[in-house]
Amino acid sequence: MTDKIPSSSLDNSLFTTTSKTTSTTQIITPNTSENITTPIPSLPPILSLKTDWVFKWMFGQEKHKPLLIDLLNAILQGKEPPIIDLTFNNTEQIGKQLDNRNVIFDIYCTTSDNTHLIIEMQNIKQPHYIDRALAYGITSMNKQLNTQSNWHKPLEPVYVISFVNFIYFEKDSFISHTRLNDLDTGTAISSKLNLIFLELPKIKKNQLDYQHSRLDAWLYLINYLGEIETMPESLTLDKTFREIFQKANTAQMTAQEFEDFIRRNKYHWNHLIALDERYTSGMAEGKLEGLTQVAKSLKTEGMDITLIQKVTGLSAEKIKQL
Structure with missing residues (x-):
């Protein structure tokens, strides 16, 4: 349930954008x-969540874990059971993947029911980014194989969730979920390796139902937080989104x-x-x-x-x- 507070108790100073230099x-x-x-x-008055290092700072540390859980539950709603807890993993995976180079994720975590999640913020357009996302997912699956003594045990699901600041797919929808399907029947062969892409340039303010959709509210913040001077009132009433805005407001640090x-x-x-x-x-x-x-x-x-x-x-x- 969304935690909201009465508007009468709001501290308006949290929503000012005085710059700190x-x-x-x-x-x-x-x-x-x-x-x-x-x-x-x-520093800009309000940090943009589309900036790679801000994204990792906001969502990739233990004390901000509830924020990441809320975001992931919004993305994975209807796909996986709600995330209750998660553990941050080492983002640097050493091995023979990607031409013997180390693989470094933005955020890598495992839920309490052993679903593996890799979250990326990608600003630079790369012609083969899907290959890179696949390599990330395969790296996580290989790690499971290397640590399992019983090869008859099924692999745990892996999700590579990519926020991409460019248009990749020729369709109107800003979210794409891909996995291994039979080409003739469209039937899912395996649901263990999942790639989710959220194309940020396709997201338009006037098309987001952020008052009723948790995912739309999150996408509004991720796409526009560095540009807005004030938050929509419906978002200021939400404890999680107030916390995001406060942490991103450099003048309030x-x-x-x-x-x-x-x-x-x-x-x-x-x-x-x-x-x-x-x-x-x-x-x-x-x-x-x-x-x-x-x-x-x-x-x-x-x-x-x-x-x-x-x-x-x-x-x-x-x-x-x-």
Whole structure:
């Protein structure tokens, strides 16, 4: 049952979008007294869930587990029993898959009834992304085979759920669920390996029934959270969605939450800083091409357009065209 609270008890300050900026953050590494000062670009007022590292931060850690369970139950409704609990697994799978390279998932978890779930946020369009999703699912199935001493035991279901920020299938529906079927009869041969794709560009605000559909409400937040200044009232009454908005609102972060956010995403910030250095070099040489390339790289990383403007100085219209 959805947990709602009376509108009279809402704290309106949770829904303001005052930006928080900082040029450096001082981090003390665990078990040491070493101070590490890392330059951090300005954060947008509201973090976009379509950004890869924000998605993993929001849904891929133990203390945010109820949020992930709620999202997965909305996606898998009618396909699997409701998820009561889940366990986060190591996202790096070492083996001979994918040309002997390690396979790294965004989020990898197992439910209490042993269903394996791999969740991906994919912003960069890849012509063979379905092959990659298949490889992810097969990796999880191989892991089951490697740990089972009894080969007569059936495999547990595997779902690879991909939020893709591009159009892949030639149909109007934004959600596709594929598995192994007989081509002649359409009958399911196996329901153990499932690929679910949610194509975000096909999702339109005026087509979402977020007041009555839990999945539509989630898709509204995932697709538009970084763009909206206020949430629809029906979503603000929902405890889970209020929590999502509050966590994504950088102005509402406590000092501890902000430090934790920076610590968990330090790798991604360092990557952004490296790109920013390329920008500085391009400026020194007076090359517009350098600015454009940096903006394109940042955009493919899923960065907010406003943040790209701050880094490159290019117009929003120019960035959207890249």
